[in-house]
Amino acid sequence: MEYKTTVAIVRTADYEGLDAAVAEALSLIGADRYIAPDDTVLFKPNLLMRIRNACTEADFLAAVARFIRPLNANLKAGDSPGQFRHRAASVMRGVGMDAVLEAEKIAYAEFESGGVLVENPKARHMKRFHIAKPVVEADCIVNLCRPKSHIEAAYTGAVKNYWGIIPGGEKARCHLHGRNPAEFGHVLADNYEAFLAQGKKRIVVMDARKLMEGPGGPANGFMRPVGLVLAGYDEAAVDMVMLAIGRIDGVRAVPHLAACRERGLGVTDMDEIEIKGLSIETVQLKRKAGITSTTTASLLNNFIARTVIYKYMRRMPVLKKKETCVMCGDCFNICPNRAIVWEKQQTPVFEKEKCVSCLCCVECCPQQALEASPAGLSGFFLKYPEITPPHPEQTT
Numbered sequence: 001m002e003y004k005t006t007v008a009i010v011r012t013a014d015y016e017g018l019d020a021a022v023a024e025a026l027s028l029i030g031a032d033r034y035i036a037p038d039d040t041v042l043f044k045p046n047l048l049m050r051i052r053n054a055c056t057e058a059d060f061l062a063a064v065a066r067f068i069r070p071l072n073a074n075l076k077a078g079d080s081p082g083q084f085r086h087r088a089a090s091v092m093r094g095v096g097m098d099a100v101l102e103a104e105k106i107a108y109a110e111f112e113s114g115g116v117l118v119e120n121p122k123a124r125h126m127k128r129f130h131i132a133k134p135v136v137e138a139d140c141i142v143n144l145c146r147p148k149s150h151i152e153a154a155y156t157g158a159v160k161n162y163w164g165i166i167p168g169g170e171k172a173r174c175h176l177h178g179r180n181p182a183e184f185g186h187v188l189a190d191n192y193e194a195f196l197a198q199g200k201k202r203i204v205v206m207d208a209r210k211l212m213e214g215p216g217g218p219a220n221g222f223m224r225p226v227g228l229v230l231a232g233y234d235e236a237a238v239d240m241v242m243l244a245i246g247r248i249d250g251v252r253a254v255p256h257l258a259a260c261r262e263r264g265l266g267v268t269d270m271d272e273i274e275i276k277g278l279s280i281e282t283v284q285l286k287r288k289a290g291i292t293s294t295t296t297a298s299l300l301n302n303f304i305a306r307t308v309i310y311k312y313m314r315r316m317p318v319l320k321k322k323e324t325c326v327m328c329g330d331c332f333n334i335c336p337n338r339a340i341v342w343e344k345q346q347t348p349v350f351e352k353e354k355c356v357s358c359l360c361c362v363e364c365c366p367q368q369a370l371e372a373s374p375a376g377l378s379g380f381f382l383k384y385p386e387i388t389p390p391h392p393e394q395t396t
C-alpha cells in the first residue's frame with residue numbers, strides 16, 4: 001500500500017535536549033522545505049486553563065519557534081480556551097507562554113474577538129459556525145498539541161486541538177450539538193472538516209514527553225512520562241501513531257477518530273502512514289495508555305454540561321452604562337449572530353435568545369458601556385441559540 005503521509009518519532013529527555021529533538025522531528029518530515037519565507041505562520045497551542053499540564057508547555061512553543069524562525073520571521077500564536085474566567089492571554093500568562101512570545105518575537109493572535117462564518121452543508125451537526133480570523137488569515141498552521149485523556153472525547157491530541165479555532169463562547173454553544181460520545185465525535189469531525197476545507201499548510205508537532213491519563217483529563221489527569229516528540233502533516237495520523245504507541249487502536253477507542261475514518265477525514269489507516277525516526281515497536285509503552293472510556297462518566301458530564309453549567313454560567317452582554325453609549329453601532333457590527341438590534345441614534349437592544357455569549361460586543365465597545373453578566377437562573381429559560389447569517393446592514 002502507498003503511504004499517504006509521514007509521522008516522525010524522536011526521543012527526548014524530559015526537558016533537556018528538547019530543541020534538538022524538535023529540530024530532528026521536523027527535519028525528518030522535511031518541514032524546513034515546506035515553510036515559505038513569506039508565509040504567515042500561526043502556532044496553535046492547546047490552552048485550556050492556567051494549569052501547566054493542561055496546556056501546551058511554554059518551552060515546547062519556544063523550541064518549535066526556534067526551529068522555524070530562521071525560515072520565517074512572521075510568527076503568531078493564539079487559541080480560544082472558550083471558558084468563562086480565563087481567556088487566552090490570561091492562560092498564556094498563567095503558564096509562562098507570554099514570556100516566550102516576547103523572547104521569540106511571536107505576535108499574539110486574538111482568537112476570541114469574533115470570527116469568519118463558515119458553512120459546511122456536508123456536516124453532521126455544525127453546518128454554520130465561526131472560525132477565528134487569525135486561522136483564516138494564516139498561510140501555515142502549526143498545531144502544538146499534547147496527548148491527554150478526555151472525559152468527553154476519550155482522548156485529545158492533534159485533531160481535537162482545532163476545537164480551539166472556534167472563537168470564545170461560541171464553542172460552548174457548539175458543544176451542545178454532541179449529546180453523546182458518538183455524536184460529539186462527529187461534531188469534532190465537523191470542525192476538522194471545516195478546518196481542512198480552509199486549505200492551509202499544516203504541520204503538527206506533538207509534545208509527547210508526557211501523556212495525561214485517567215478520568216481527570218484533559219485538565220487534571222496523571223502525567224505519565226513517555227519521552228517523545230512526534231511530527232507530521234496530518235493530524236489524524238499523528239493521533240493514530242500516538243495512540244498506537246500507547247497500545248490503543250484510535251479508530252476503535254476514540255469517537256472522533258472513528259468519525260474521521262467513516263468520513264475519510266485525515267489519514268487513519270496505519271498502513272498508509274510512513275514512520276520516520278524510531279519505530280512504533282521501539283517506543284511502545286509497556287502498559288496500555290489510560291485514556292478515558294466514553295461511557296457513563298462522559299454521558300453524565302455531557303448531561304450536566306448541557307442542562308446546568310452552560311445555561312447557568314454563560315455570560316451575556318448588558319448595557320450597564322447607558323449614559324455613556326455614543327450609539328456608534330460597533331457592537332451591532334461585530335455581533336456574529338444578529339443578536340443586537342440597533343438603529344442610528346439609538347442605543348442597542350440585546351436579543352438574549354440569539355446571543356452565543358462570544359462577548360465580542362463587550363470587548364469592542366469604545367465606551368466600555370457594556371458589561372458581561374452571568375445568565376444565572378434566567379439562563380434556564382432561554383433556548384439554545386441557533387446560528388443566523390450576518391445582518392445585511394452589518395459593515396464588518
Ligand code: SF4
Binds near residue numbers: 329
Ligand atoms: S459599541 Fe458601545 S457605544 Fe457603540 S452602540 Fe454599542 S454600546 Fe453603544
Ligand code: SF4
Binds near residue numbers: 350355360
Ligand atoms: S450580543 Fe451576544 S452574540 Fe452578539 S456579540 Fe454580544 S455576546 Fe456575542
